[in-house]
Amino acid sequence: MNPEEAFVYAENHGPSDETRKIACEHPKWAYFYARYVDKGPREDTRKAVCKDPDKYNELALYWMNEYAKYVDKGPHEETRKAACVDSCSAYDYARSIDKKPTDDTRKSVCSAGIGNSELAYSYAMIIDKKPSDDTRKTACKDPEHALKYAEEVDKGPHKDTRDACCRSLTYSYIYVDSIDRGPHKNTRKVACGDPRYAFDYANDIDKEPRDDTRKAACKDPESAYRYAKDVDVEPRDDTRKAACKSSHYAYKYAKYIDKCPRDDTRKGACKTPGSAYLYAEFVDKKFHQETWEATENTEYRKEYNNFLNQLEKDKII
Numbered sequence: 001m002n003p004e005e006a007f008v009y010a011e012n013h014g015p016s017d018e019t020r021k022i023a024c025e026h027p028k029w030a031y032f033y034a035r036y037v038d039k040g041p042r043e044d045t046r047k048a049v050c051k052d053p054d055k056y057n058e059l060a061l062y063w064m065n066e067y068a069k070y071v072d073k074g075p076h077e078e079t080r081k082a083a084c085v086d087s088c089s090a091y092d093y094a095r096s097i098d099k100k101p102t103d104d105t106r107k108s109v110c111s112a113g114i115g116n117s118e119l120a121y122s123y124a125m126i127i128d129k130k131p132s133d134d135t136r137k138t139a140c141k142d143p144e145h146a147l148k149y150a151e152e153v154d155k156g157p158h159k160d161t162r163d164a165c166c167r168s169l170t171y172s173y174i175y176v177d178s179i180d181r182g183p184h185k186n187t188r189k190v191a192c193g194d195p196r197y198a199f200d201y202a203n204d205i206d207k208e209p210r211d212d213t214r215k216a217a218c219k220d221p222e223s224a225y226r227y228a229k230d231v232d233v234e235p236r237d238d239t240r241k242a243a244c245k246s247s248h249y250a251y252k253y254a255k256y257i258d259k260c261p262r263d264d265t266r267k268g269a270c271k272t273p274g275s276a277y278l279y280a281e282f283v284d285k286k287f288h289q290e291t292w293e294a295t296e297n298t299e300y301r302k303e304y305n306n307f308l309n310q311l312e313k314d315k316i317i
Helices: 003-013 017-023 027-038 043-050 053-070 077-083 087-098 103-110 117-128 133-139 143-154 159-165 169-180 185-191 195-206 211-217 221-232 237-243 247-258 263-269 273-284 289-294 300-316
Strands: none
Touching: 003 017, 003 027, 017 027, 017 043, 027 043, 027 053, 043 053, 043 077, 053 077, 053 087, 077 087, 077 103, 087 103, 087 117, 103 117, 103 133, 117 133, 117 143, 133 143, 133 159, 143 159, 143 169, 159 169, 159 185, 169 185, 169 195, 185 195, 185 211, 195 211, 195 221, 211 221, 211 237, 221 237, 221 247, 237 247, 237 263, 247 263, 247 273, 263 273, 263 289, 273 289, 273 300
8 A cells, every 4th residue: 555545545434553654655645644634733744744855855845834834734843844954945934834033944044055045035024024144144145135135124235235236237336326325435346347337436426537437437438438528527638548449439529528629539530431521520620631531432522522612612701
């Protein structure tokens, strides 16, 4: 007789030590025996559903959880211990069986081997309803949940959550904007790892220029141009040099920041015929050999000629 057969027989003929013993060879049938034959908890059936939960993995944990809900109808040290071999099971036990926090379920959710950042955040938020070092530490395994922990559990900044978010450019920027609500050396350092974030940090968070954010922004022509325009609000050799690595931003730097022609911005603009033509018309506002040569044998030579003809007409008028 196998465990299922033992349960079916007992269901029809009533409980006995022999059929119960056979049913207890598998957690599913031990649970069914306890619920539908014994119609109450016993040490042997409980022990059967709690035995070697890792052997049957999630299935065994499911029957243990069902036993706690529908047979014990509440928490028990043995079922809780079995639940705590798995962080998800421990969380579910705390939430639906204990309906309160306990050291062992929290420890399982936060343990180094099986700890889960999302569960740790949820445990703190829903079960503990307050922060603790262990749930915070585990939540900080992942920047997303570290940010949520800071927002919804700590409700403010903390070194651990900030450090965790600083492993990600995106989350570090969100952290400084929504949690710190002001500049911090750690988040600034992370932002300086990307020229675009460095500019955004200087413009939106620091709200002033700094050597470190400028240096970082200057690794990209567009960011260097935007830094000069919106943060420095003046031309500088370093932002100009960086902008000149792009013909488009060399032209824009000359037009909107220097507001005058220079050899270096003209040379930068002349890397492409379109920017060379624009430089001639809107910055030099006259013929220049360098911009003329840059448009040779391109569609912009016609535009350039039209521009020169218009200049001659304007002289006559």
